Every structure is written in structure tokens, then in C-alpha cells.
Amino acid sequence: MSQPPDDPKTRDLPAGLRLVDGGVTAAPGFRAGNTACGIKTEPGAPDMALLLADRECDVAATFTTSQTASHTIAVCRDHLQRSRHRTQAVIINSGNANCSNGARGLDDAIRMTALAAARLGLDPTKVLVSSTGIIGRPLPMDKIERGIAQIEARPDGGHDFARGIMTTDTRPKTVAVEFDVQGKTVRLGGSTKGVGMIYPNMATMLCYLTTDAAVAPDELQAVMKRAVDDSFNMVCVDGDMSTNDSAFLFASGGAGNEPLREGGPGADVFEAALRYVTRTLGREMARDGEGAKKLMTVRVRGGATDADARRAARAITNSDIWKCAVAGGDPNWGRIISTLGASGATLDHDRLEIGIGGVTLVKDGVAADYDQAAAKRAMAGAEVEIDIHLHLGDHEATAWGCDLTYGYIDENATYTR
């Protein structure tokens, strides 16, 4: 449950960023909380969460590309369009995905926003909605109503919020940073939930990010898309894309800086902060994958194109046969070779270089002269680092995944019971 001794959050912290506490409420002007309304069967388990800004925010959002998306996705898209991406709150339930529920499902998603808007005194189009959990069961609207009536949002509620959105996660996932923009101190923080059915594509699992920086709307959406592409879209737990994946970034402008624009003052540090936060949350989702005992980080260099590097890196994190080798601590690099060959990435077999934990196993496409004991040691810990060089160009990508264990099967053989 606790962070590893050397907190991985501090490891890759870019210069100019300071870690702060609070997740989605780290930035001033945001409140959050959770409540238990009985959607989940465990008594007292938080199953609703609320994020509320003190003022209207500009909002960037990315959603699942699934053709069987949750009814919540349609409502969010509609509200964002009608509000011109100006939003003040999001109401979330866990334990039920509100997906495949037909006309009733759409009505229920709309009703969740209407109930929350009434409670908060907002226009319904200023409220977004997310659901996560079982597919194909109508939302228990009596419980949802009670939850919305009782939920409270507090300035220190970021950690409660993180717990309220969890499903099979073993721990809440939050991170927040502080940095300076145009002489003003601003904050950016957030939370995600995972941790099965994770292989997003142009979208992600549930993710909520908040900042008090002012960001021009076009820049907000552009920088959010870039950050999501290099973080959540590079995370694989099991190769299954969810019907409910959504990521939101709320920018309140409360810090009083001039709205950030591409190339303008402060835009770079803001993007660095957003990339750091999204990559940290993405990596922690992979580490907490269902049943996972090991985090796998795959760095691909030397790709002929960016797409090749991404494809190669994602393929390794998505290979069941390699994920089993990671579980067993077996440096069976033939499975990396095989997966690369089938990945669709352009490659030259005779140039491939593969290392694990700093031990070079493959050079020029054949076995290097390496120490088998050292290779096994590099696979033995809780973090396995795979470095692949395609030697065809200068494009790079990093993907995160986890091992495949009995625990994944246990969680997923019995989920609806």
C-alpha cells in the first residue's frame, strides 16, 4: 500500500517543479470529496466522488475511442460542446459503468448531472459525469440520488476523491506539483483510477487534473493531448480498452497569470509539469495493474518514425508471453524478439539491440556475450527496465506495463460474483 522506499515520484521530477500534497485539491480553488451510497457491495466503501471548482474553468478532455462507450461519454461530449468547454464540477460513481443500458442509461447519466447541478447551484451543462464498474446493469438511481444529496467537497478532499474513484485499485493514485509561471506560483495535480481493462487509445482510464494556471483553451487541449499520448496512451495492463476511459484537465486561471499560449512565457514549464504528472500517474497505474507484482518500463530508441517506436514499446508491454516471463523473472529475450517482429514496427532484425536492467542481452540481432546470473538479477526486482534500440532512426518512446500473474486471473475470473 505504501510507496516504495525511494519514492518513484521524486525520481524523474524535472527541474523547477516541487512536489506538493493534495492531488486534485492541491491547486487553490478546488474542492473534492467522496461518499458511500451503497453501489458497491462492501459496506462503507466509497463509491461516489465530487470535484468542484470555485469558479468556471476551461476544460480539456479526451475520451475512449470505443464504439460501445458508456452513456456518460455522450453526456460529457454534449455538455462540453454546449458550455464551450467551460465547466465547474464533475460527479463520479464507481461500481457501475452505466454502459449498455440503452435509453435509460443516457437518461440516468443526464440525471446525475442535473441532480449535482441542482445541489451545487450550477447550470447542468457546467457539470460533467463519469461512471466506472460493471457494464450492463442500470444505475441504482435511488442510491445515486442519496449519494449526491450527501456528498461534500472540501479544500483538503483530494485524497478522499482519489479513494472515491477506485474500483479494483489497491491504492489511491495522486500526484501534484508547484512551479512558477510568469512570477506567479501555480499548482497542478490530479488522480487516476485503473487498473484492469487498460490499453487506452487516444484517451485513458478515469483521470482528473486541476490547475489554477490560466491557459488559453486551444493550448489547453493541445498540451493535454500531447501529454496523454505520451503517458496514459503508453500504459498497458491487459490490452483491453475500456468503454469509460476519460481524462479531464480543469484550468481555473485563479493564479492570475496571463493565459499560457504555445511558445509564450510559462508554456514550457506548464507542459513539463503536465507531462510529469500524467507520466507519474500512468506509471503508477501500470505498477498497480490487476494482480501485478512488477512494473515493466520499456524504452525504445532508434525508431525510424515516432509511430514505430511507440508501436514497438507498446507491443512489449502487451505480450502475454513476455508478461509471464517478467512474472517468472526469466530473461527469455526471444519473446521480445518475437513480439517486436509481430509488432508492425519497421525494424531490421540484424540491428536489434536489447538490454534488461543495464545488461545487454542482444546485439546485432543475436545473443550478446552476457552473464546469465546478472540477467536474472535484472529481472528479479519489483521494477524491470527493458531498453530496445532499433538502430534505424532517432525516434524514441517509453511504455509502461506489468507482469501477468495468478492475481490477474483471480480478479477477472470472478469479477461479477
Next chain:
Amino acid sequence: MSQPPDDPKTRDLPAGLRLVDGGVTAAPGFRAGNTACGIKTEPGAPDMALLLADRECDVAATFTTSQTASHTIAVCRDHLQRSRHRTQAVIINSGNANCSNGARGLDDAIRMTALAAARLGLDPTKVLVSSTGIIGRPLPMDKIERGIAQIEARPDGGHDFARGIMTTDTRPKTVAVEFDVQGKTVRLGGSTKGVGMIYPNMATMLCYLTTDAAVAPDELQAVMKRAVDDSFNMVCVDGDMSTNDSAFLFASGGAGNEPLREGGPGADVFEAALRYVTRTLGREMARDGEGAKKLMTVRVRGGATDADARRAARAITNSDIWKCAVAGGDPNWGRIISTLGASGATLDHDRLEIGIGGVTLVKDGVAADYDQAAAKRAMAGAEVEIDIHLHLGDHEATAWGCDLTYGYIDENATYTR
């Protein structure tokens, strides 16, 4: 190890075909055998196999599309081109894939064909070669030499052949049929090996088919491609495509019929026989998937295109989260909905219909009124049948897969040890 009580081979046997014994040696004029030369660590385990025809045959072949293919693939392609697809033998080793071994790997694959050709008195280009097993270890050529020197091919050696090509298979896989073509009795039979790293694409795992029918070379390749596309290319054990996948069909012409041509007399029954044999072998590979306890058959109807139907069917067999539900006997159809949504197949969520074992779970994209106990019963047996109707057109596809169990992890966490 034994066939289930109601032999699945007889279930879908088309009219006009009669089951016969013998696998690759069912057809007159083919001999086969195996030997143990010590590549595998288990003492006495067969690890070489030989298929030999009494005369030169026309040969159709399909290979893996992997960019890191085994050196054997390059040699087969070269020999087929130089011999104009006229071949008389194939020599095979299991326990070592001869992949990622650089120039030495290519030399060794060529040498295997040369040694076999010398032993059999054939031109080396008339001999093909396959390897299967661990990637990245040079072939032990001393053992291979001994194996080639001692292996014998016998007219009743089909079952020995099937055992000689096995790796993690729990049982040999053979099938053969007899039928009439232009008043002549002909036979078609074969064997495959699986059973991990199986998600072929325009190719398959190792498969050898023989017939004494005469088939025009163009027709032979065309009918083989169609059969492989609808059989081995619709089998998924774990979504990983191998570096060594190969399928061969030898046609000797010994039966004395006029060479079969598209639309000509006998072409239809030959294609029906080939489709039956390849689908039976493909299905048995899925049933014998690593760790598999259940065979999953996914039939998709109502696709807008053939590609849509195939994509949808394959996606279900490739979903880890659904494969776990199959293992647990959990009729959690939300995972089918989610997988379909992410499959890339064109679909309309509101028209989806899903049934399992004859129980309709989803109608018009929402939960049907079904008996939960009946749904669980439909998931409880050794065969799980999933029927999906997209209601968008009249294209159909069938895919075969298996459940994801502890056994898969056990086999793959420790394979190289």
C-alpha cells in the same frame, strides 16, 4: 490425452468425406517418422521429424509475416522459388527455433536441408526445413546431424511424425479424410503443433498437410490461402505471433485424377476437405492452448464486411479479461461488449446481440431477460460457444480460442529454465 467421448472430429464432417487414420501418411505415397537426438532435455523425447514423399509434389506454403522470422523461413522461401514449388521432403526439429542466430543460423538451416537431401538422395532445393522451440540459441548441429543420420520415414509413421513436432503440446494433433474426386478415391491428412505464441496472421504455427490428389499449382496455393485464412488465422491462444509459423500442403498427384482447377470437377469437394482438415486442426490447437481448460468458439454474424466479422470474432478470443471470465465460468457479457467496442469492427451498439451456449444475454445492446443460472451453465463445460450478431450485414466469421489459466502462466514464467 484421449479425444472427448463425442469425437469433435466427426461433428462437423461434411457430406462426402470419410475420416481415416494416419495424419500425414494417410494418403498413399507419403512416409514419415521421428527420432530423438537430444535437442530436448527430456531423455528420449522425440525432437526431429521427417516427411518424405515417394515422388516430387506440388507444394503450397504460407509463412509468418513476422519481421524477425526464423532462418528456416528464408531457406524455405528460397528453395520453393528455385524448385518452382516442387518438393519431396521436409526435415523438422523441435526444441530450438533457429531464430536470431545471425549468419550461423542461416548456414545451419541450409545445412539441415543439405544433410537430409544427401541422406535421401534428393536435390537440396527439393527439401524444406522447419524449426520450433527456444529463440536465440544456435542449433546443436552435432545432434541434428546424428538425428538426420538415424531418422526413418515409414508409410505408417504419421502419428510418430505428429509427436516429433510437438513442443508444449499435451497431445499430438492429426486428422485425415478420404473422398472421391473424378471417380478416384483420394486422401488428405495432416498434423499441426501449437500451442503458445499463437495468433497467426497470413500464416500459422507448424502445419503439414499431404494429399495424393493432383491439383494445378495456382489452384493449390489459392485454395490453401483461403483455408488457412478461415482456420489457423482465426485461432488465438495468446495473441502472440511466432517467428516460425509455417504451413505446407504437399500434393503428389498419385491418385491419377486430372489436376483440379477452380470451378472444375472435384475442386469443390477438395476445398471442403481442406477446409474441414484445417479447421479441425486449428480448433484442436485452441483446445490444447497452453494451460487451456476450455475451448472457446466465437461465431460472429451480421457483419457489414468480412473484415468486420473476422475482426470482431478474433478480438473476443484475444481479450485477456474475457479469457479470464471463461476460465471462471462467469457470463460477464460486459467484457464482450467492451472488447467489441475496441475491436475496430464497425458496429452499432444498439443492435448488438450476444448469446452464450444458446442463452441470449444481450438484445438490442442491453441486457436481455435471461436466466442467470442457465447462463452460468452455458459457461461451465469444456466448450464455450459465443454467438454474436452485429445486425449490420450478412458477413460471418468463426474464431477459436481458449481460457486464460494459472497453467498458461506456469508454462511461460519458466520456459527457458
